[in-house]
Amino acid sequence: MDNKLFRTSGIERWGFGLFMAGQSVINTFAGSFLPLFLTNIGITAYAVGVLFLFARVWDAVNDPIFGAILDRTNLKSGKFLPFLRAANVMLPVTVVLMFAIPSGIATGWKILWAFVSYLLFDIAYTMCDVPIFAMTSAVTDQVHERINIMSRNTVLSTLTAIVVAVAGPGLYSSLGPLPTAVILSIxxxxxxxxxxxxAKERYVNKDEEEVTLKSMLNYVKSNKYLRIGFLGIMILSVTSMTNAVITYFAVNCLGNLGMVSVLSLFIALPSLVMGVLMPVLTRKFDKFHLLMVGIIGQTVMSVVCFLAGYENQVLFFILLGVRGIFFGIQLILQLQFTGDFVEYGEFVTGKRLQGTAYSIQTFVFKFMNAVPGAVAMFILGAFGFVSGEGAVQPPSAINAIWVLFILSPVIGALISLPIFAKYKLRDKMVQIMAAANSGDITREEAQEQLAGKL
Known part of the structure; x- marks a missing residue:
């Protein structure tokens, strides 16, 4: 991409990537080790599942409210930046609280502590996640610049996820949960x-008209591609339980918690490579078409891995790495459509409700991260999973862990592909809308170029 088309400075783009890397440190550690920590201190798998599921109900209220707050906020210091600065402190503090549950207190108090600290973590994550993604459409109106920023974000966040996945088990085992949480939070x-x-905000909604719940609902109703896109992504991802059971798979199927590091490398390294290649690929291919390649490829390789099994570990890890290539494509591109929804929404409604669009994205992705964890714990509980550190699992639970780890993504793919078939928005069309929204061309010129395509 020609540097003359960049609206952002180099330090801004690196700042994006480092921020996402920081999020990734916390998200990887909490996502991988919190279920294990909670079950190890004696909380049952069913109780952990209920905790995660209830948190998503809270999200259903929390995220839209925060989106409305963002769309109504126009402080001198910015629309999104004040929340990012607050989350810079709150997110690390709350993840420490989650791993600070004393082992000697009664189980009921453990559950209450886990419940309260997880909800506080969830609020802090919303304050962090909605504004950082909204900033991608606030700093630039260039589609490929957003792809460049998001690809850099993916590379750095994947790299830190790999580091945490590799170092995490050793730190967790040698130092313990709380010291590890403190170090990684710093x-x-x-x-x-x-x-x-x-960072600098350049393209934000500064209308004096108040953003109401009714206007938000009308915005979502008018933005059909926001509805189609998020529905497809959500269905695709809520059924994928690979990350939810990765520590259990390492311990109970491969026989060693340290195998989490190896598994994470074979899952994440291909994503790192695809993150580097994505800006080049999206110059030649539309990102929606690449997403379809990722979904179909991961589905095929999941079935191949399942049929091959994990007894031959060399073959298993080779196949897992190939699957990781398609997973990487899918993972990177899932986050790159919301800016398109913002441009389309402004084009058809006249309102640039970034807070609304990105609060929906945050809800969808937190839903995607937590619901698989809750459902996985329910399923493991139904198949006889035994809580407690060092517990021996029955064959039924071990088989359930294997199926959830390798085969669960297939279900979401089969359901989501017909939904994605209705998605007609493409990169060239979005750039035309962005040009009209920023005043570079007239709406009439844009409508003429888009005639018959939407």
């Missing part, structure tokens, strides 16, 4: 600082 806070310090 690292995350440092990485997240640069974005809130150097």
């Amino acid at each position: 690292v995350a806070a440092f990485l997240m600082f640069f974005m809130s310090r150097y």
